[in-house]
Amino acid sequence: MAGRAQDVQTLVQRMARRYQRTNASLGDSLRELLRSAPTAQTPLRGVGNAASLPLDSDSRLPLIRAEQLGPSVPLVLTPSVRAVLEQLRDEHRNTDRLARQGLTPSRTGLFTGPPGVGKTLAARWLADELKLPLLVLDLSSVMSSYLGRTGSNIRKVLDYAKSSPSVLLLDELDTVAKRRDDMAEVGELKRLVTVLLQEIDDWPASSLLLAATNHADLLDPAVWRRFDLAVKFPLPGPVELEEALLHYCGNEALRNTAFLVRILKGSSFADAERFVMTARRKAALSNEHTFDILLSMGQERMTQMNHAERLQVALDLVQDGSLSQRGASELTGVSRDTIRRKQRADQEQHA
Ligand SMILES: Nc1ncnc2c1ncn2[C@@H]1O[C@H](COP(=O)(O)OP(=O)(O)OP(=O)(O)O)[C@@H](O)[C@H]1O
Ligand SMILES: [Mg+2]
Known part of the structure; x- marks a missing residue:
């Protein structure tokens, strides 16, 4: 099972x-x-099987990572991004219904957005939902090798992914666009880009080709246009951050997410996760409660917040009984008097 x-x-x-x-x-x-x-003979089992992965012709190392299916990390998304991904999934689940109308599913998708917001995770999610193997080609590592060989390596991977149903993720797509350092290689690079663009155009509907980049601005508009679908992954807003934090905090009751959401405003999911995990590890090795460690770690972040923001943090913590007015004042550097006055004003407004 x-x-x-x-x-x-x-x-x-x-x-x-x-x-x-x-x-x-x-x-x-x-x-x-x-x-x-599926049996040992069906192609689905063959793909992602370490023994059959395409290898670099010199080093004999696998060119791609084949990720195992399994329980995926919960993916938190803004409603609009979720809708696009679910539509993509549903298209690939219902190819016969599309075919009756003479349609094919979207074959290629471009994921853009800052680091740590779920681009790779979304590819993983799609593969899991479609019960297909996920193949990841990290272009930044392929590109570091001799360019002439890069072309043939990339072609090997693409052929492999096309040979049976799978989700292929071309990660760090911008590295192809970025490498302009050596003029002697420009011709080679152009050929490489041409190969990629051609492949995107001719991609079969049986597999899903995804590409991810966090430097969307480096991509040629011609590349953008090639993809059936372009999905922008934004930084999490307060709602998404709160949902993700509840996952990262595990079983440990989180007394005050509002506080953490404020402290981590503007962070990526990956940053927020690292922040919480660090606190949990510290707590596990000490006698302190995770929340107290989160508070003291949060204090460092508060140096970058303005007075109004710190006042809000103080009010959050006082109102839910996490801290006394004095404690909140010490933590945030906002005077007790200011906290007290603001609290009274809020209460009066409420009444
Ligand atoms: N949308 C999300 N929901 C929940 N967790 C997330 C999300 N995005 C990122 N994370 C957490 O951050 C980690 C890194 O995410 P991921 O690798 O998907 O980022 P990315 O957008 O591909 O970043 P990069 O551009 O650096 O490759 C994930 O393993 C997960 O723990
Ligand atoms: Mg990634």
Whole structure:
């Protein structure tokens, strides 16, 4: 059950045999299931199998990472980005319905956005949802090798991904555009870009080609236009940050997310996760509560916040009983008097 298809198949086989006499129709359905299940011979099992990955012709190292299917990290998204990804998933799940209208699913997608906002994670999510292997080609590492070989390496990977249904992620796409240092290589680079653009144009609908970059501005408009779909991943807003923080905090009751959301405003998901995990690790090795460590770590961040923002943090912490007025004042550097006055003003406004 933990991703071991072979074990499950053996179990189902045994059940089918057992039910053959007592419940023939159930036995038949089970056997039918087994017939349609992937076997060692189906291409789906071949893709992502470490033994068959395309290799660099010199180093003999695999050119791509094949990510295993499995429980994915919960992906938190703004509603508009989620809608686009779900549409993409639904198109690939319903190719027959599209075909009846003479349509094909979107074959290629370009993910742009700052680091740590879920571009790679979204590719992983799509592969999981579609039950396809995820193949990741990190262009920044392929590009570091001799360019002439880069072209043939990239072609090998693309052919491999096209040969059977999969999700191929071209990560760090901008490195192709960025490498302009050596003039002697410009011709080679142009050929490489041409290869890529051609592949994007001709990509088959059976596999999904995704590309991710956090330097969208470096990409040629011609590259943008090539993709069926362009998805902009923004930095998380307060709502998304709060949702993600609840995941990162695990079982530890989080007394005050409002405080953390304010402290981490403008951070990526990855930054927020690192912040919380650091606190949890510190807490695990000390006798302090995670929340108290988060408070003292937050104090450092407050040096970059203006007075009004720090006042809001203080009010959050006083209002939910996390800190006394004095404690909040010490933490935020806002005077007790100011906190008290603002609190009274808020209460009066409420009344
Ligand atoms: N939308 C999100 N929801 C929940 N967690 C996220 C999200 N985005 C990022 N994270 C956390 O940050 C980590 C890094 O995210 P990911 O690799 O997807 O970022 P990225 O956008 O691909 O960044 P880069 O441009 O640096 O490659 C994830 O493993 C996850 O823990
Ligand atoms: Mg990434």
